[in-house]
Amino acid sequence: NIVKGEPTDAKATLLLGKVLWQLRNSKEIENAMQDGFTTLLKAAKLDPYNCESFLYLGYFYNTVQQDTVKARRCFQKAYDLNPGNEEVGSAFVDLLMELKEEPQSLKILEIVTNKAAAGSAKWAWLRLGLYQIKHENPTMAIMSLQSALRADTNDCHVWECLADAYLQRGSLTASLKAFTRASELDPQSLYCLYQVANIKQTLGSLTEAIQEYKHILDKSDNYVPALKGVGESLILLAKRNLSRCLDGLAKDNFEEAIGSLTRAASQRPDLSCLWKLLGDASTFTYCLSADSFSIPSKLVDKGSHENLLKNVTKAELLQIGARCYSQAVRILQDNGSVWHDLSVNLYYQSQLTT
Secondary structure, three states: OHHHHOOOOHHHHHHHHHHHHHOOOOOOOOOHHHHHHHHHHHHHHHOOOOHHHHHHHHHHHHHHOOOHHHHHHHHHHHHHHOOOOHHHHHHHHHHHHHOOOHHHHHHHHHHHHHHOOOOOOHHHHHHHHHHHHHOOOHHHHHHHHHHHHHHOOOOHHHHHHHHHHHHHHOOHHHHHHHHHHHHHHOOOOHHHHHHHHHHHHHOOOHHHHHHHHHHHHHHOOOOHHHHHHHHHHHHHHHHHHHHOOOHHHHHHHHHHHHHHHHHHHHHOOOOHHHHHHHHHHHHHHHHOOOOEEEEEHHHOOOOOOOOOEEEEEHHHHHHHHHHHHHHHHHHOOOOHHHHHHHHHHHHHHHHHHO
């Protein structure tokens, strides 16, 4: 009504355009998207020095028309009018990154961060940190992301990026702490939870790692990276128990690992690494004195339910291991280590028959 009464009111026209943009997908307002675009064009003509008009026109060109050339011009105009506007800067830099104009985006980020006071310009510090991670400069990325955290210590995404930077540098303990903090701020982030488990596995805290992986599976029971992580950690734990002459514990570890990896391979049969680990768990049992093992019946009979278990002998389990290795090399034929593992498995089988 204000716009109708005062058709030259630039502020009201811009507000109407922004409202129509927010309602662009609404079924209740007919032609909201096109009307919003027309209104924003009018607002830009009425006040060519207001950066928001060009910002939202850039959103329209980029999101709706997918015209990145016009979107870039609009974002450039908005940035020239108000370089200190965070939303404008974020949109412009993100589009430049998308268009592979990294030198230009880096120049903007460096200008903004060099002028920024402590605890400000989080958007620029975050994007600068991500750029530095991408170009494998983790030390500078850590400094940038720490600056971003000074502006907002409760941003889980910044903590996650900082953890990635520590991980890229090889600072596992610092990365673990950062991922732990990120998972506390966002308990539903499977990526952070997975990295916590994965780093604990790398550090040798296998029991804790298995618990962390299982915590992920409580949230998403078919999450393949966690299923693989459980299986891999159990194999490592079994080998540790073998070195301590704890054959009974090692046997339990191998059986549980086979169960977890079978579930993972059922979800992603195209991954060579899963079949390789299944072959490992089956083959390493050669070192055990036991001759009876409980494994998913699906490995023996493909048509059976994966929750059913079946007892097999050591010789039968070694044959299953050989089949798993064979499947791994079918998927990745140039993997010499798997060919070696298959050879070792066949040697073990020959030893049993003699």
